Structure formats: C-alpha cells, structure tokens
Amino acid sequence: MTDVVVIGGGQAGLAAGYYLRRHKLDFVILDAHAAPGGAWQHAWPSLRLFSPAQYSSLPGRMMPAPAEGGYPSAADTVAYLTDYERRYDLPVVRPVRVDAVRRDGDHLRVESAGGTWRARTVISATGTWSHPYVPYYPGMRDFAGRQLHTVDYRGPEPFAGKRVVVVGGANSGAQVLAEVSTFADATWVTLRPPRLLPDELDGRALFGLATSRLRGGAVADLGDIVAVPSVREARERGALKAEPMFARLTETGVTWADGSALDCDAIIWCCTGFRPALGHLTPLKLRATNGLIPVDGTQARGEPRLHLLGYGDWTGPASATLIGASRTARDMVARIVTETSD
Incomplete structure (x- = not known):
C-alpha cells in the first residue's frame, strides 16, 4: 500500500x-x-x-x-x-x-x-x-483521399505536390498550415476567422487570460494564435487566408453550403480537439x-x-x-x- x-x-x-x-x-x-x-x-x-x-x-x-x-x-x-x-x-x-x-x-x-x-x-x-476527436461531417466515409488527425501528422513532406485541406483555426492548425503550404496546395478552413496575436505577445498572454478567467478582455480581443516564426513567414507570403467551414465531404473533396466545391487529396483535422x-x-x-x-x-x-x-x-x-x-x-x-x- x-x-x-x-x-x-x-x-x-x-x-x-x-x-x-x-x-x-x-x-x-x-x-x-x-x-x-x-x-x-x-x-x-x-x-x-x-x-x-x-x-x-x-x-x-x-x-x-x-x-x-x-x-x-x-x-x-x-x-x-x-x-x-x-x-x-x-x-x-x-x-x-x-x-x-x-x-x-x-x-x-x-x-x-x-x-x-x-x-x-x-x-x-x-x-x-x-483520445483524439474528429467531428462528424456528412460524407466523411465517401471521401476517397486521406484523412488524418493531428496525432497522425508527422510533417509536410508526404503531401508534396498534393491538394490539402487543413481544418482548425488555433495554434496547431496555424503551425500545420504554415509548413504544409510550403509543400502542397493548401487550403485553410476554420469555424471562425483566425486571429493572430500581435507579434510581441505569445502564450504568456493567453495563460494570463485563462488563469484570470477574463471574458472579453483586452488580450481576448487581440487574438488567440501565437505568431511563432513559421506562422509569421506564412503570413508574409499570404498563406494564412482562411475559408469558412465546409458543409460536407464528397468522394473527391469538400463542398460548402453555397454549392462551391474544392477537390483535394487529403484533409488534416487540426485543432478539432x-x-x-x-x-x-x-x-x-x-x-x-x-x-x-x-x-x-x-x-x-x-x-x-x-x-x-x-x-x-x-x-x-x-x-x-x-x-x-x-x-x-x-x-x-x-x-x-x-x-x-x-
């Protein structure tokens, strides 16, 4: 005992x-x-x-x-x-x-x-x-390409020359998108517009916000993604443009509620929890x-x-x-x- x-x-x-x-x-x-x-x-x-x-x-x-x-x-x-x-x-x-x-x-x-x-x-x-979590979206079983969660991601090299959708707008999503976009034709998809913290702020500000349990405070208004060097570089080359969340998967890609569609080879579920x-x-x-x-x-x-x-x-x-x-x-x-x- x-x-x-x-x-x-x-x-x-x-x-x-x-x-x-x-x-x-x-x-x-x-x-x-x-x-x-x-x-x-x-x-x-x-x-x-x-x-x-x-x-x-x-x-x-x-x-x-x-x-x-x-x-x-x-x-x-x-x-x-x-x-x-x-x-x-x-x-x-x-x-x-x-x-x-x-x-x-x-x-x-x-x-x-x-x-x-x-x-x-x-x-x-x-x-x-x-215990990774991937939310259910219609058509997930129909998609013929590769789907993986953050826990399965090991780097951008396997996606060279492919069309990739990166899902998730927090820190992991931004970091994965930043490096995948240097190897692949990458599209960033998020539930809400991603918000980068000013370059001079980092996780210390987010921790202070969490521990003080502020709601709607100054830091929260500034953003929630830390601009680490790879994310800053992606921002500078215009790779951080995010599209709204799609409505369903198809055999060849994803479609949005307005009927627009995108073919892709892989979907990386980042920051889905x-x-x-x-x-x-x-x-x-x-x-x-x-x-x-x-x-x-x-x-x-x-x-x-x-x-x-x-x-x-x-x-x-x-x-x-x-x-x-x-x-x-x-x-x-x-x-x-x-x-x-x-």
Missing part, C-alpha cells in the same frame, strides 16, 4: 510527483509510455511551444532555452521532461497501462496487467492525446452526462480519494499546459496533505 498512486508520467504527473516528494509522501507514478516525455514524444517534429522556455517549465527546474533560440520544440520538451524525471529521481514505473481503478474499502485499488497497487489517494493525469482519457476510471461510475467527472478543483465530487490533473480548465486553469499543470499540482498536493493529516 502507498499514500498516492499517480496515473500518467507526462508533464502533469511529474509536477504532481515534485510536490508529493517535497511533502515526503509515499507515492508511485505509473506511466503507459515506454520512455519519458509523455505525449510530447508523439508530436510532429516541427511543433513549437508558444511560450518561451522560461515560461514553459515545471516546478523547481527551468526549461533550458533552445540552442538555436526561439520557442522550444517537441524534442526540446521531451529532453526537458526526461531530465526532470531523472533529476528529481521520481519513482516512475513504466510501461504500465492502468486498466481500472476500483474502490477497495478505505482505499482505491489500481489494476494493470503489470500489477496492482492500493492507495489512499489516486491522481489521474493521463491527459487527452490518446481531444477527449480526456478516463476509461480506467469507469468502475467508479463518476461521469456526468457530458462525459466528464464533476470536480471541486481537482477532487472528484463522487470520490474524494480521486484527483484529476492536467485535462484542461475543468481540472484547473490552463492545467493542460506545462506551467498551468505545475500551479494546479501545487494546490492539489497541498489539499491532499491537509486532508490525509486530519
């Missing part, structure tokens, strides 16, 4: 581990991946964070600035998380894919093919990357009708021994980001310590 079992060894799980260690709790981190780095090790190579390294760090250890300057890449982030895990000698066991969490008297039982753990508290930090990976918590029967688990802060309302970390704003402001997960983890562990000492 242990005090805490953390499920997930990505950025949120490591942030939780840092504070659990500081409070001298007995804990283990179970990670489904074979190597450190969390979901970042599966991102496309050119992906860039949209905040500087010093603003994309976990507690206690600043992320080094990239040698070439600019914003950290996915590889930089993997290297940082790998170093962080080793630096603090966090007790990560991998690869362990948790199948179920069940009530077991005064404890929770965490079950996997690799073993079973009993804990006073369980922190679920499995993230969303393993992810869903939290919560299947291991099914035995606890905590989900609401919207598929999420109701929480007070990070603590599940229907099971106070369970905390959820890093899934997005519903489990802490901006908690799906490096710095957001860190701040939420700090408050979460303080709450766990207080409740377990009562």
Whole structure:
C-alpha cells in the first residue's frame, strides 16, 4: 500500500510527483509510455511551444532555452521532461497501462496487467492525446483521399505536390498550415476567422487570460494564435487566408453550403480537439452526462480519494499546459496533505 498512486508520467504527473516528494509522501507514478516525455514524444517534429522556455517549465527546474533560440520544440520538451524525471529521481514505473481503478474499502485499488497497487489517494493525469476527436461531417466515409488527425501528422513532406485541406483555426492548425503550404496546395478552413496575436505577445498572454478567467478582455480581443516564426513567414507570403467551414465531404473533396466545391487529396483535422482519457476510471461510475467527472478543483465530487490533473480548465486553469499543470499540482498536493493529516 502507498499514500498516492499517480496515473500518467507526462508533464502533469511529474509536477504532481515534485510536490508529493517535497511533502515526503509515499507515492508511485505509473506511466503507459515506454520512455519519458509523455505525449510530447508523439508530436510532429516541427511543433513549437508558444511560450518561451522560461515560461514553459515545471516546478523547481527551468526549461533550458533552445540552442538555436526561439520557442522550444517537441524534442526540446521531451529532453526537458526526461531530465526532470531523472533529476528529481521520481519513482516512475513504466510501461504500465492502468486498466481500472476500483474502490477497495478505505482505499482505491489500481489494476494493470503489470500489477496492482492500493492507495489512499489516486491522481489521474493521463491527459487527452490518446483520445483524439474528429467531428462528424456528412460524407466523411465517401471521401476517397486521406484523412488524418493531428496525432497522425508527422510533417509536410508526404503531401508534396498534393491538394490539402487543413481544418482548425488555433495554434496547431496555424503551425500545420504554415509548413504544409510550403509543400502542397493548401487550403485553410476554420469555424471562425483566425486571429493572430500581435507579434510581441505569445502564450504568456493567453495563460494570463485563462488563469484570470477574463471574458472579453483586452488580450481576448487581440487574438488567440501565437505568431511563432513559421506562422509569421506564412503570413508574409499570404498563406494564412482562411475559408469558412465546409458543409460536407464528397468522394473527391469538400463542398460548402453555397454549392462551391474544392477537390483535394487529403484533409488534416487540426485543432478539432481531444477527449480526456478516463476509461480506467469507469468502475467508479463518476461521469456526468457530458462525459466528464464533476470536480471541486481537482477532487472528484463522487470520490474524494480521486484527483484529476492536467485535462484542461475543468481540472484547473490552463492545467493542460506545462506551467498551468505545475500551479494546479501545487494546490492539489497541498489539499491532499491537509486532508490525509486530519
């Protein structure tokens, strides 16, 4: 038996581990991946964070600035998380894919093919990357070309000379469109007109907006896409013009409500979202009708021994980001310590 079992060894799980260690709790981190780095090790190579390294760090250890300057890449982030895990000698066991969490008297039982753990508290930090979401559009099964989500995208080279539709107007959509358009005849399609932040602003402004929970504030009015270098370059050559969302797919492409059509070879679904990976918590029967688990802060309302970390704003402001997960983890562990000492 242990005090805490953390499920997930990505950025949120490591942030939780840092504070659990500081409070001298007995804990283990179970990670489904074979190597450190969390979901970042599966991102496309050119992906860039949209905040500087010093603003994309976990507690206690600043992320080094990239040698070439600019914003950290996915590889930089993997290297940082790998170093962080080793630096603090966090007790990560991998690869362990948790199948179920069940009530077991005064404890929770965490079950996997690799073993079973009993804990006073369980922190679920499995993230969303393993559950990509693509909205349904009429004709999706008719389209004869290639369809892929961001999780399947590895770079622009396979699309050289092809006609590609990139769907999604946030940061990932803008970055993918920027590089695909250098290899392919690319069309950007978004639900609403994309809005780039002024060049002097980046993810720090977006994080401040999320944590203050402003609505209609000055930063929100300025935009929500960070103009990283690749996006700026695409803007300068006029590649960032976006079309409204199409109405349906056809065998050869897409059509809009007004009857206009575009033939294409591939559709990349960017920024269409992810869903939290919560299947291991099914035995606890905590989900609401919207598929999420109701929480007070990070603590599940229907099971106070369970905390959820890093899934997005519903489990802490901006908690799906490096710095957001860190701040939420700090408050979460303080709450766990207080409740377990009562």
